[in-house]
Amino acid sequence: MSKNERKTESIVRKHFEAFLDNIIIEEQSSDNPKIKKLLATASKNGLGVGFPEFIIQYKNNPDFLIVVECKADIIKHESSNRDKYRDFSVDGVLLYSSYLSKEFDVLSIAVSGETHTNKKVSHFLQVKGDKKATEIFSDKLLSADDYLNGYIKSPEKFRQDYEKLLTFSKDLNDKLHGQKIVESDRGLLISCILIALENKAFSKSYKDYSEPKQLAEYLVTTVKNEFQNGNIGDDKLLILTSRFAFIKTDTSLSKKDNVLRNIISDINENIKDFIKTHEYFDVLGQLYIEFLRYANSDKGLGIVLTPPHITEFMSEIAEVNKDSTVYDNCTGTGGFLVSAMNLMVKDAKGDQDKIKNIKKNQLVGVEYQAHIFALACSNMFIHQDGKSNILNGSCFDEDIVKEIKKFKPTVGLLNPPYKSDKKNDVDEYKFILNNLDCLEQGGKCVAIIPMQSALAQTGKVYEYKKKVLEQHTLEAVFSMPDELFFNSKVNVVSCIMVFTAKRPHPKNKKVYFGYYKNDGFVKRKTKGRVDLYRKFEKEIKENWITSYMNKEEKAGFSVTKVVFADDEWCAEAYMETDYSNLSKDDFERSIKDFVLFKGIYLNEISKD
Template sequence: MANETITDDIVRDFFKENKLYQDGKIIIERQSTKNKKIDKLLKNASKNGDGKGYPDILIQYKENPELLVVIENKAESKNHGENKNKHSKYAIDGVLLYSAFLSKEYDVLSIAISGETIETLKVSHFLQLKNTSEAYSIFNDDKLLDLEDYQKGFETDERKFNQDFQELLKYSKILNDSLHNLKVKEHERSLFISGALIALADKAFCSSYKLKSPNSLAKLLISTIEEKLNTVQNKPVVVDVISSYSFITTHTILSKEDGALKNIVEEIDEKINNFIQTYKYYDVLGQFYIEFLRYANNDNSLGIVLTPPHITEIFTEIANINKDSIVLDTCTGTGGFLISSMRKMIKDASGDSAKEYKIKDEQIIGVEMQHDIFSLVCSNMYIHGDGRSNLIKGKCFDTDVKNIVAKYKPNTGFLNPPYKTSKNDDAEFKFILNNLEQLEKGSLCVAIIPTSCVLADKGEDLNLKKMILKNHTLEAVFSMPTELFYNSKVAVATCVIVLKAKEKHPSNYKTYFALWRDDGFTKIKNLGRVDYNNKWNKIKEYWLNNYKNKDEITGHSVKKVITYKDEWIAENYIKVDYSTIRKEDFEIFIFKHVGNLFILRKIDVIGKKCKKEAVVTLKEKEFKYFNLIGENGIFNIEKGERLNKNERVKGNTPFLTSTALNYGISNFIDYDVFIDEKSINKNKITIDMLSNVFYH
């Protein structure tokens, strides 16, 4: 006869043999708990619905008290599967019941087990994050794993990361307000955080900083930063990097007011340092920098556009980064590309410490010109396990810089070049050519640039396109989401361009073009643009699989022979998949249009009922291609006029800009101030620089 106690004993004994248990780092309880908070949460968790209930086995990690492992056992495999609300009969139903109660205060790893021998156990794993209503499957293994593996799997789970990252973004707003109240300047805030994180890596600093007076603590912070940065792989840091932190010792509040510096360092340790220790090789400082610049950089005068982390990550996949890659970023910024590369390279090293040392010492090269940013990237790379040894301060075009880079023989290039804002700025393609020239032949260079560059049909950019194809191969171009840089408060349409260095583009070569317009990210108040619904991983996999196989998919991707005179953009070549257009798409468009008319007070009543009762069905054969312009064209295409902010006088005429809201209407202006008949949108379709399309 089946005996559930046998299953309980097998599972408990399995975990008691684990090193974490033997070292006293976990607590295993059976059908009870001494933890008052857990006991309170389970007061109504009976599987029969009548009071308190306990799982068969409950495991707590002493060093990670926010995570609980809950186990429900059944002797027979027929009682393993879920069957909705039969909590006492099925292992999965039972364990998910406990998870629902405990997840109000904990992250819960639920394990459903059935069987009476260790060899025949059937095992299912679920993770329910704190304050969520959904438990989702985790771990593909149909077997028990070591407690270390469970903790590692939990810490590296994508949904857990997203939840923690969103909490970090919320904290960035709080921290920014705190630093603002302490009168720390915007451009110094990320440096301050980086300095605190460097110092917190020192045991002596951690054990003494809470006891110091404000002035003594400020001096200790600076001396610890200098000591830590100067002991990295026996390569001293540039002197003026240390000087970037000197403001801390002279700051009126931080260096004098009791508790101000101590409290903020303590908070950084708790909120940021813990995140970094859990999620290694992630550009956290870059994210804080973006957050702080949302306040300091309202007019984009600093010209800084930081690449979102999920894009730096996919760059490493596009370029097939491995442990032998030598990565060059000639426009380093806060180091996002270098950190993502280091993460992937070290993972590929599979624990080989000698190789990891070599990766950090010889295989990561960055060039940055701006002083504050250079100091930040040095600190950032140190925080992520060094990698800063080959950071070069200077212009990527300088001969001295090129000579240093040449010693390393880089075979992968990444960059997000400064975006041109005036006639005197260097064109984005110049930065790309500079990067390509420094790579080994056949190496891949991946860059993200404004779409306007690849559309160029005259002037400098056209000549640079010609130069690129003369010396290098255009492998692929991906059209990116229109609001990709929303968090940096930059409205620019961008594309990712992939080039093979020092191999002339063949005349009959087909370049791969794809629409990477929807990355699944959503705009959330106080968080910015984030992967709130956990869609990114699946989308990334779809994009990469199609790219690596060079799949041509209607409405998504195409291969095309191009010249320098052509537009290097997917939209120019990809045919619309009319089979995906639904009646609902037209209804949404109509509702938006009617809503726009209501906002403009053209109508005062909106009714749901359509005057025409007949049902309209859409068929693919009803669609065909038309010439937009030319002799038989159906449109006249005109370019709009630019109207600067200081020229806009309030009035009643709707003013259209690059916004997806309110049909592109950002405000209302006085028509008489800017009289130009072609600028008045009567019965026109408008398309802005971010590809938002509206009918007026």
């Protein structure tokens, strides 16, 4: 019996006609001149115009298209090499996508089969500028809203939006620099604007203010009212309003026509939507990192903001879930708490009461520096969470420790300030011990610190290592990429340590050591260190986590070893070399690493 492709088309047509309030369906060709031009050379035989079965546009999302190709015979769904464009539905729809994605984000749908019960459906997403399409969704036709939401929340869309954010953050930094707004105030200004834009009245009316001084007053007053309505407390409100007060007196912001108004508009157009779409990404932290890249006046204060992919990785290593209470005693801009919140909310699976409790009671932080504290509170406010549980002060203060312990934290995440003055600054292990002391017994603490702290075998740092093992269990140490903090313009080689709280380290316990030097990130001049090829997202992170969870031993990658306080806590000291992949370049690189190690780290340790 011959197959009838019209039956397949009828199935698709009837499916999408149910959503005509939101979409426009066209067949074979389009009235959109941009689409028409792109399909002008998209013929399956390479000789002319391409004619997809269906072209679907969203009325309120003009940058996103759906293109559909149909075949009656399931056997003709997909060829082995996807290069039989005339004969197979997957092959044909991906051809159209390759043309349309030059100007649009394209969801390609291949449908084969003549009946609802006997059909094949494949989906592919190719965002504008990408050379390849990525498989997405299940093998069933979904609603128009499901397609749109899936596209918006997809990793591909996030990467596209994130790259735009990086570009905008550089442009914004240049603009703020040109207006002589000091680096330490730039993050505060942006956070203030983002909070104000959450207020509907401000969002609608700020453009009506022609006098810059009045707009500056309106901006700060709006944010003060937002914090008051959030019951943040009088003491914290006083700190926050004092940190934002510079906006009312800054020469460029309060006296120059249109400067503040244009900055607000830029942020409204380029950042606000990103936060709404990717609600648990630490945007303020990322912007702050960008500001540090171009003018790191805070380096002397030991501020080293953890890259977002590492805060996420550490949260997963700590096994954060909906029932965790997470504590960061060196909160910074709040990056760890945002990443933890993301995992906790996902694990809550839509339980709104649980999500509300997570944001209100299960995220706790302490930040010493007032301007960073203001950023952290703002960041958490933007994410509609527990800003009331971030304290301003020293994490070593007895009253603060008592307050933190009331929350009964089960997970500790921290990136302590790195010592710039070896003699007078607080040691990183002291912050780790403080965090562990606040956790419930059996809680997990994951900290990222300089590698030299792991290598110490004598002196003050050794004494701290000894104290840690007397009171807590060392579970793992991961050697991190050498240039992990490249974007913060800080040259420090780091490691991540995993501890179990309040259980002394067993004498013969094997500790997992991972050589996690390759996270797949590459350096680009204007964007810094980025996951350009999505290696970390697609495979490396999962490999890191799985290897640790299973305590796998792999030559050149990981090893387990019984260690004591006077041992070096790093994979490099114990793991076997994987000779199968060695080259001359590897040998030369190792020699250079050794010389660097001997010349810098051993010298630093001897100073301690």
